[in-house]
Amino acid sequence: MRANPVRQKIAAGQAALGPLLQEIPDSLELVEFFGHAGFDFVIIDGEHGGVHAERARDVARAADAAGICALARVPDADPVRILSFLDSGIQGIILAHCKSADDAEALVRATKYPPRGIRGAASGSRAAQYGYHGAAQARDLVESFDRETLCLGLIEDEVAIDQVGAMLKVDGFDGCFLGAGDLSLSMGLEYYGRQPSHPEVQKLIDRVRDETLAAGKLVMAPSGTGAGAKALIDQGVQMVVLQFGQFFRTACDTYLNAARGQ
Numbered sequence: 001m002r003a004n005p006v007r008q009k010i011a012a013g014q015a016a017l018g019p020l021l022q023e024i025p026d027s028l029e030l031v032e033f034f035g036h037a038g039f040d041f042v043i044i045d046g047e048h049g050g051v052h053a054e055r056a057r058d059v060a061r062a063a064d065a066a067g068i069c070a071l072a073r074v075p076d077a078d079p080v081r082i083l084s085f086l087d088s089g090i091q092g093i094i095l096a097h098c099k100s101a102d103d104a105e106a107l108v109r110a111t112k113y114p115p116r117g118i119r120g121a122a123s124g125s126r127a128a129q130y131g132y133h134g135a136a137q138a139r140d141l142v143e144s145f146d147r148e149t150l151c152l153g154l155i156e157d158e159v160a161i162d163q164v165g166a167m168l169k170v171d172g173f174d175g176c177f178l179g180a181g182d183l184s185l186s187m188g189l190e191y192y193g194r195q196p197s198h199p200e201v202q203k204l205i206d207r208v209r210d211e212t213l214a215a216g217k218l219v220m221a222p223s224g225t226g227a228g229a230k231a232l233i234d235q236g237v238q239m240v241v242l243q244f245g246q247f248f249r250t251a252c253d254t255y256l257n258a259a260r261g262q
Helices: 005-011 028-038 053-066 077-087 099-112 134-150 159-167 179-185 199-216 227-236 245-257
Strands: 016-021 041-045 069-074 092-095 152-153 175-179 220-221 237-242
Touching: 005 069, 005 220, 005 237, 016 028, 016 069, 016 245, 028 041, 028 053, 041 053, 053 069, 053 077, 053 159, 053 245, 069 077, 069 152, 077 092, 077 099, 092 099, 099 152, 099 159, 152 159, 152 220, 159 175, 159 179, 159 199, 175 199, 199 220, 220 227
Parallel strands: 016 041, 016 237, 041 069, 069 092, 092 152, 152 175, 175 220, 220 237
Antiparallel strands: none
């Protein structure tokens, strides 16, 4: 497995940035475009975007060509689904609605090889260079997969907040993705009224961020603007997710309003 560009960037003391491709979930050209633009990763969406493992192989190939990391958001910790994504060459898994240490443990077990996990070996997979690594390198290959693959939990439920500390103690669990949108819904607030920015929601988001950073783990958080991304980085966030839909809609509105003199 090639070195994970996100881990390399963070190890060098820099934040990694990349889009969540939800609205346009599996455009290979868009993956390459973001790579050439200078982003560090893309997230394909196996939850809301409906991207399946067979398409993930092409996305991973496009990410490799552009020198960036491909991650996948999954709706559950099903080891069969996760294995399919990883064998395609995806370098990290984000578990949606991660609510407990048991969820974090299930994610890690599905992602790591024995003895830590239950991931099955496929020496002829795309991720394993179709078997051309050689028998003598098999152990090194397994160790590199375990070392380089990212395991992140999306914290987007009120019941998960008090469980974050236990999640962060799970060996192999890399950190938390802060999900204010669904968190606001779980708190009984109206998402489409822009309640993700509600002070009570932000209070919980700040709590998870600070707890995760204090544990020496990774924090991923979304922003649709460069200024917002800079603010997150200044707070210590190591991975910033471009909210592609928000970004693209803003760009379209700006262009059309200027063109029409509005």
